[in-house]
Amino acid sequence: MVKKNQKTQTYGEVNQLGGVFVNGRPLPNAIRLRIVELAQLGVRPCDISRQLRVSHGCVSKILARYHETGSILPGAIGGSKPRVTTPKVVAYIKDLKQKDPGIFAWEIRDRLLADGICDKYNVPSVSSISRILRNKIGSAVHHLNGHYHPYDSSKDHRHIYSAIYPYPCAAGPPPQPAAPLSQSAMSMTSGKLINHNSNIPTVTPSFRGWPTSHAVSDLLSHSMTFRPPPQSVSMPLSGQLSADPAQNYNYYMYLQNHQNSVTANTLSPIMHGVVTPNLCPTSHSAAI
DNA sequence: GGCGTGACGGTTGAG
DNA sequence: CACTCAACCGTCACG
Numbered sequence: 298m299v300k301k302n303q304k305t306q307t308y309g310e311v312n313q314l315g316g317v318f319v320n321g322r323p324l325p326n327a328i329r330l331r332i333v334e335l336a337q338l339g340v341r342p343c344d345i346s347r348q349l350r351v352s353h354g355c356v357s358k359i360l361a362r363y364h365e366t367g368s369i370l371p372g373a374i375g376g377s378k379p380r381v382t383t384p385k386v387v388a389y390i391k392d393l394k395q396k397d398p399g400i401f402a403w404e405i406r407d408r409l410l411a412d413g414i415c416d417k418y419n420v421p422s423v424s425s426i427s428r429i430l431r432n433k434i435g436s437a438v439h440h441l442n443g444h445y446h447p448y449d450s451s452k453d454h455r456h457i458y459s460a461i462y463p464y465p466c467a468a469g470p471p472p473q474p475a476a477p478l479s480q481s482a483m484s485m486t487s488g489k490l491i492n493h494n495s496n497i498p499t500v501t502p503s504f505r506g507w508p509t510s511h512a513v514s515d516l517l518s519h520s521m522t523f524r525p526p527p528q529s530v531s532m533p534l535s536g537q538l539s540a541d542p543a544q545n546y547n548y549y550m551y552l553q554n555h556q557n558s559v560t561a562n563t564l565s566p567i568m569h570g571v572v573t574p575n576l577c578p579t580s581h582s583a584a585i
Numbered sequence: 586g587g588c589g590t591g592a593c594g595g596t597t598g599a600g
Numbered sequence: 601c602a603c604t605c606a607a608c609c610g611t612c613a614c615g
């Protein structure tokens with residue numbers, strides 16, 4: 298596993314356009330930035346695809362996401378859905394049940410909302426509450442009171458996992474549509490963090506979700522200040538990318554991200570919770 | 586030729 | 601701590 302990761306992340310794979318990519322991993326933020334940047338300069342997606350040597354499907358996907366959410370960042374990879382039946386919620390349900398053995402599951406649900414234990418985004422479904430009553434509080438009492446709910450729709454309550462569900466991974470402000478870059482946004486300097494190894498700006502969301510369009514604009518503004526690596530790799534000005542530098546640049550970014558991932562400069566913002574954990578190195582892999 | 590989209594093989598991380 | 605599984609990824613091929 299580790300061996301395979303190291304091999305893949307070191308060498309990557311080459312797509313039909315000659316670009317280097319790592320299967321299963323997001324493109325580097327700098328590439329994503331370039332895609333959005335070039336699109337806003339009026340470069341056609343097909344040309345962006347050729348210039349950056351990224352598949353047009355990927356360009357299409359990134360631009361579509363940007364227009365929809367205002368973010369260029371990849372989504373949160375991995376992990377499990379948040380649990381709504383936290384110990385606190387279970388304890389509260391148990392308390393309600395003990396105080397009023399005849400209470401219905403839907404009444405408990407209403408109480409959870411009314412009492413501020415849950416909000417509309419993380420309140421358990423009626424069937425979930427029934428399951429809690431059945432499994433965690435005692436089936437005997439539950440059945441004797443005739444409140445057993447035979448239908449278990451536990452597979453159907455995914456709607457409760459909202460984008461603003463308040464847990465560390467998906468919490469945060471709702472997505473905002475993309476807006477044209479403004480000069481004021483371009484000149485913003487707060488709310489960002491510069492990676493000193495690469496001079497690539499990093500947004501500083503304290504959540505694992507989308508940054509605001511301001512954050513994206515900020516990112517875009519600083520992508521212009523990206524410094525090319527000292528080797529033969531160059532980073533042309535917007536709209537003037539040539540194919541080969543793009544490939545080198547692409548490949549360089551993978552190597553650089555791989556190297557950065559184990560440095561204190563990269564780990565520091567992560568430890569301070571200002572970089573999306575999705576972009577953090579893990580114990581299994583150091584890739585972003 | 587350009588673009589949207591689904592299948593595919595892959596990675597990730599909470600549980 | 602190995603495993604599961606559902607989230608995500610980019611590429612590719614098709615229409």
